[in-house]
Amino acid sequence: MWRNSFLVKIRIAAAIAVVALCLVPWFDRGAFAEELGLSQSVIEQAFPTASKCKRCHERVFEEWDTSPLARSIHSPAFRASLDAFLSSPSGKDKALCFRCHAPHVREFSDRVQLFINQAKAGDPSLDGVACAQCHLIKQVDRTKQPPEPKYDIESKTVYGPYKDSVQNRAHQSMELGLFQKSDLCLNCHQSVPSAAGLGKTNDLLGNWDQSKAVKSGKECQTCHMPEQVGESANGEKKRKTANHTFPGRIGKLRQEAAKLDVTTKIEGEKTTITVKVQSLVPHNLPTTHPAWASVVLDLDIKGKNLKTVFADKRIYGRIYQDARGEKTSFDFEAVKVLEDTVLKPEEMRVETFTFPTPQDTKTFDVEATLSYAPITGPAPFLQRVEAESSKGSQDPIFQPIEIVKYAENIAVSK
Ligand code: HEC
Ligand code: HEC
Ligand code: HEC
Ligand code: HEC
Ligand code: HEC
Incomplete structure (x- = not known):
């Protein structure tokens, strides 16, 4: 009886010790995780997730x-630029990006670190x-x-x-x-x-x-x-x-963004092409955030054997300068607009291109393409974006998105 209760006591004491030993670090970690979990569930009580x-x-x-x-808050470009922002001098206002990318931060400004951790996690359970x-x-x-x-x-x-x-x-x-x-x-x-x-x-x-x-x-x-x-x-x-697909760069709405009107004039040795770019968009094209957002007009002249004999482009976007006087791809560090070529609401822009008339051919092809340009920026930043994407260098952000294309075959009269 006595021995038994003694053994039981020892066993209980040992068990308590073991449990306590295991519990200390576990409890600590648990408390931390629980606190974050609690934060998130408090946030989600106010802002139920889309899955609800x-x-x-x-x-x-x-x-x-x-x-x-x-x-x-998932996109590789967002996560890479968030990092760049947080480590920049303007990065002190940690909630800045989330005010639009996960706007419930406005009601939970003391939990901004949770938003940052979630965005960095790459597969956030928190909604944007x-x-x-x-x-x-x-x-x-x-x-x-x-x-x-x-x-x-x-x-x-x-x-x-x-x-x-x-x-x-x-x-x-x-x-x-x-x-x-x-x-x-x-x-x-x-x-x-x-x-x-x-x-x-x-x-x-x-x-x-x-x-x-x-x-x-x-x-x-x-x-x-x-x-x-x-x-x-x-x-x-x-x-x-x-419709909640929010058509923009993705979707059919893109085809309603602009019209191209192209005329070709051959004057002996010299050819002049005039491209009228008519924006049908009632606001800037492109809208200029992030700073690298730009639309490009590419002109391609193909002569004999469809070989390109002349190519040129015009870029519509904004170029920003930072406090050190250098060009920057980040609007959060911009102090000055160096150049602004965005297509203003419903603007028609006229572009002329002049080049030597292709000689060894009876006809040539004129191709004019308007597209959203892929992401640009300093090499380390682009590498970071690539690393953040599950598709790596195949991520769509590295590809242009065509808006409209014009093609015509022109006869070279002798
Ligand atoms: C239990 C089912 C149910 C859930 C869960 C639910 N809704 Fe609804 N909701 C409805 C029904 C039914 C209507 C009415 C639709 C109609 O009139 O055609 C509606 C209508 C709406 C409307 C239109 C309101 C208006 O007056 O214009 C919105 C917006 C909406 N819901 C948003 C949400 C959001 C956001 C959530 C998640 C936080 C949500 N709903 C969750 C059933 C639900
Ligand atoms: C960027 C803002 C935005 C987001 C995000 C958004 N909505 Fe809407 N929603 C709107 C607007 C604006 C309208 C009204 C559009 C109109 O009538 O022209 C609308 C309309 C609705 C309607 C009524 C019309 C319809 O299409 O059924 C429902 C229901 C609704 N939303 C539910 C949701 C749910 C559920 C989600 C998330 C899965 C969601 N919305 C996400 C802005 C939003
Ligand atoms: C005032 C609202 C607002 C703020 C603040 C804001 N954004 Fe955005 N952001 C937007 C909107 C709206 C778009 C979509 C623009 C478009 O497609 O034309 C966008 C698009 C983007 C994109 C391109 C889409 C993508 O996810 O790849 C990136 C990258 C981005 N924002 C990064 C940031 C970063 C980093 C910050 C903080 C320094 C920030 N944004 C602050 C509203 C905002
Ligand atoms: C008459 C139709 C029309 C109206 C109204 C309109 N847009 Fe657009 N928007 C377009 C077209 C067309 C495009 C270019 C094709 C595309 O990317 O969707 C565009 C592009 C965009 C883009 C993405 C492309 C980019 O340049 O970065 C955003 C974001 C956008 N619009 C937001 C808005 C907002 C916000 C409003 C209201 C203030 C608005 N639009 C009003 C037609 C319209
Ligand atoms: C809470 C902030 C917020 C509100 C409100 C909001 N948007 Fe946006 N919108 C964004 C952000 C952030 C993105 C960029 C998402 C990304 O790509 O990372 C975006 C992207 C878009 C795009 C895609 C742009 C592209 O480049 O293809 C369209 C279109 C758009 N929004 C239209 C609307 C319209 C229309 C409304 C009003 C009914 C609206 N948004 C309200 C934040 C917002």
Whole structure:
């Protein structure tokens, strides 16, 4: 009896010791992980993840999931530039990039390290620009530069375009005119904060509100969230809905970006080609964030055996200078715009190219192509982007995206 209870006591003591020994480091690590986990679950109570909405909004979810918005803190270029930003002199304001790329940081500014860790992880479980990040916006203050959203995380109400939203068990719904107005988009798309010297902010869209399209009543949503008919929530009756793939560089909208009108004049030894680039976009093309965003017009003249006999290009974008007086690919360190060749809203740009008339051929081909240029920047940065991508150098960011192409065969008359 006594021996038994003694043994039991020893065993219990040993067991406690072993457990305690194991527990100390485990408990510490656990507490840390738990704290981060708690942070994230607190954030996700206020801003439910897209997967929560997917349950009832399958169609919207699938559309959004293919859009660039779903990858706003995943993309290799974002992660590499976030790093560059955090280690730059302007990097003290750690939340800056997240204010648009994962805007719920605005309500959780003390948890910014969690956002950074998540973005760096490459496969974040934290959302970037997802459902709640737009649908909990109650107001946009356009007197601020950049404009600021006001979130409603208290009332568990989801704001949207419908007056007559069908009731459901997950949330209250409220109609808000803001959802059919450009203002909603402007808080992230109008301008980005910039370093001193460049004025208060770096304007991305230009005089978009003076464009013909906007004056005729078009909002960002008209083109970038085109109207369609479908189920707004699973199993509900079909109605007018809004496409959530956010067509831009990806999608058919691109074909509506510009027209090329090309004329060729041969004067003996000399040929002159005039390309009229008509932008059909009611805002700058390209929008100028990130700083390397540019659109390129390539002219290619192919003579005998389709060999290129002349090639030239024009680049539409902005070139920035940093505080050391050097060109920079990062707008967060820009203090000056050295050159601005972006196509202004609905602008027509006329380009002329002159070259010696190809001699040893009866005809030649004229090819003019307008495309979004691949990413550019210092070699170490590009290597970093490549390393961050699961596709490496095959990542689409290293490829141009064609907008429009013009081709014609021209006879060389003798
Ligand atoms: C909370 C900030 C935020 C709001 C609000 C917002 N966007 Fe965006 N948008 C982004 C970010 C960030 C990206 C870039 C995502 C990426 O590629 O990493 C983006 C990308 C896009 C793209 C793709 C651009 C391309 O290069 O192809 C389109 C189109 C777009 N947004 C349209 C809209 C429209 C229309 C609205 C308003 C209904 C809107 N956005 C509201 C942050 C926002
Ligand atoms: C005011 C809002 C805003 C801020 C602040 C902002 N971005 Fe963006 N960012 C956007 C929008 C909107 C787009 C999409 C632009 C487009 O496609 O034309 C974008 C696109 C990008 C892209 C290209 C798309 C991609 O994901 O590869 C990168 C890279 C990027 N941002 C990096 C940053 C970094 C780094 C910071 C912080 C220094 C930052 N951004 C701050 C709004 C913002
Ligand atoms: C960049 C902001 C933005 C994001 C991100 C976003 N929405 Fe929307 N959503 C809007 C806007 C703006 C409208 C109204 C468009 C209109 O009527 O022209 C809308 C409309 C809707 C509608 C009603 C129309 C329809 O298409 O069914 C539902 C439901 C909806 N959103 C759910 C979601 C869900 C779920 C997600 C995430 C998977 C999501 N939204 C992501 C901005 C956004
Ligand atoms: C239990 C199912 C369910 C879940 C979960 C759910 N919704 Fe809904 N939601 C609905 C139904 C049903 C409607 C009404 C659709 C209609 O009227 O056609 C709706 C309508 C909406 C609308 C339109 C509101 C308006 O008045 O314009 C938006 C926006 C929306 N939901 C966003 C979300 C978001 C964001 C989430 C995730 C945080 C979410 N929903 C989660 C069922 C759900
Ligand atoms: C009349 C249609 C139309 C309206 C209105 C419109 N856009 Fe665009 N937008 C386009 C077209 C066309 C393109 C060029 C093709 C492409 O990349 O989608 C474009 C390109 C873009 C791009 C990505 C390409 C780039 O240059 O980086 C973004 C981001 C964008 N628009 C945002 C907006 C925002 C924000 C608004 C509202 C202030 C808006 N657009 C209003 C037609 C429109």
